[in-house]
Amino acid sequence: MYWSRSSDKAGHEYDLLPFLLVVLTITSIVISEPFILIIVGFIVVFMILIQLYNRQIGKKLILENKRRSIRMFEGEEAEFDLVLKNQSILPIFNGFVSFTTDEKVGSERFVRFNQKRKNHFHVPLLLMGKSEARIPISLIARERGVVHIKNIRFSFPHILNFEQVILSYQGLYQTEILVYPKLSPVAGIDDFPYNNFGNQVTQFSPFEDLLSPVGTRDYVPSDPFHRIHWKASAKGQTLQTKVFERNRNISWTIIVNIAESSPLGNVYLSPMMEKYIAQAAYICQTITKQGHPIELYVNAAKVGSMPFQLGSEGGREHLKKAFELLTRIEKDCNVMSMTNLLYRVDHEINDSNIVIIIGDVQRDSLHYTNKWNRRGNSVLHVSEYISGARLTEIKNEGLAVNDTK
Known part of the structure; x- marks a missing residue:
């Protein structure tokens, strides 16, 4: 289970109900009033439903968590979807998804407040039964660095007793935002055309790879005698010179x-x-x-x-x-x-x-x-x-x- 549950209340408001049920049951028997037993039955059913619902909260709520990287330069904007799937038949009304990011990124939507260089996002959400919700999150890159989405929480009112239920995601959300550094121009890169023999093929280089012939050309008097391609010369009835790949490093x-x-x-x-x-x-x-x-x-x-x-x-x-x-x-x-x-x-x-x-x-x-x-x-x-x-x-x-x- 990737969700841990907490409540905004202490959770002890129902501790006296069992004692109250015992008192009502004894009172009903003593005064022979069956209507009180009906009330006791409704309360018992209500408590059982609450316990059954509490056990299922978060078990069928899935946060899609694929590994992905979002790359941006400073000033650029990117968008991704935060996807929640409700595999239960019970809907969730008036919910809110919240999470935090570093201030290396910002957003014009859903940011509730900033504190300690953290953006706190707060997104309203309605999640019907057997459905999924895709929340589009738009981020603007502000400064270089790696940003992770943390402290993901889903809060909503309890469907029976209307307490505020808070589910905290316990896994590591595997979406990372990479804000690339600015590009600060540096002149003079083309002023140093140093060449060594290597394996980079080029049109202009003083180095030739004698193991990589690429064809022939017409012979000129300055060509060395050992560069003549005799077979091609005999075939074309004119002297041909071997041409090799020009390489550099x-x-x-x-x-x-x-x-x-x-x-x-x-x-x-x-x-x-x-x-x-x-x-x-x-x-x-x-x-x-x-x-x-x-x-x-x-x-x-x-x-x-x-x-x-x-x-x-x-x-x-x-x-x-x-x-x-x-x-x-x-x-x-x-x-x-x-x-x-x-x-x-x-x-x-x-x-x-x-x-x-x-x-x-x-x-x-x-x-x-x-x-x-x-x-x-x-x-x-x-x-x-x-x-x-x-x-x-x-x-x-x-x-x-x-x-x-």
């Missing part, structure tokens, strides 16, 4: 530092955390639209001091995973030092040839950025300028200096 590793360090080395959440997450979301979306794979690291610590991490991949589904990872970072999460995060990245980074760091780059971090530069990676940093955020290159000596910053 442009893959990105995005590192988000949401922490700051005190002069004593203590690590705490940066007040710029939301801005850094918004910049990371924009970069992930832009690079994915260009068709390049991304991997993502954030020094928000999970249980066991593990960072938030997403492996290298591309495509729309991978972008959705990146947005969800950024969405699930709590505003009061634990953080790990940037040095510990970069140590982990250094041991796991493989194919990426471009590394982006968002957030503070401290002197301790330069050990790893210099190491990656020497290895051939391009290391970039999101720097703030008067005109807005822009990618700048981190050289071996540290961040590049720009007078317009």
Whole structure:
């Protein structure tokens, strides 16, 4: 049973009825008045019906609870149905469904009041016997985060004694609302067209995959002799040159530092955390639209001091995973030092040839950025300028200096 029952009354108002019934029965026998026994019979039947009804309350009331996720960006509106099924033949009149959500979402309907950063919803409901009711809930995304619907209650008057019955849902309601972060533009993403040999097919690249021929073309004097396709040349009675797939590798590793360090080395959440997450979301979306794979690291610590991490991949589904990872970072999460995060990245980074760091780059971090530069990676940093955020290159000596910053 997923519902627990309570009442808005103490429930002791019928405790004296058995004693009263005994007194009435004895009185009826003593004075030989059968009409009193009829009254006693009605009261007994009424009490039995109340007990039978009380035992059935909530047993045939089902809240549809499928696992689902509702995804929105800030400012967007989405709607879902909260479905209640009454499998009993008895109707429920003048009922109310109530629940709470975080203030990360809001609504123009059914919000009764706000308290302690919680929205308290109150929805009137009539539920006939052997029927279901679909309650449309419209929500507006206000700030980044994950929202769950909690404290679901169904209250209605008792059909016999008119007490207010309150049923509290005991299960976990499996609908979650994901409010994606804002997209904060970062300029300069197209200013670093670094190519390595890889498996991304492209029209323009200095690299060719000699194991992947795609056809032939007419021979020109500058073509190497070993590139001539002799069989095709004999068939067409003119020299033909082999054409191979042109490949490249442009893959990105995005590192988000949401922490700051005190002069004593203590690590705490940066007040710029939301801005850094918004910049990371924009970069992930832009690079994915260009068709390049991304991997993502954030020094928000999970249980066991593990960072938030997403492996290298591309495509729309991978972008959705990146947005969800950024969405699930709590505003009061634990953080790990940037040095510990970069140590982990250094041991796991493989194919990426471009590394982006968002957030503070401290002197301790330069050990790893210099190491990656020497290895051939391009290391970039999101720097703030008067005109807005822009990618700048981190050289071996540290961040590049720009007078317009």
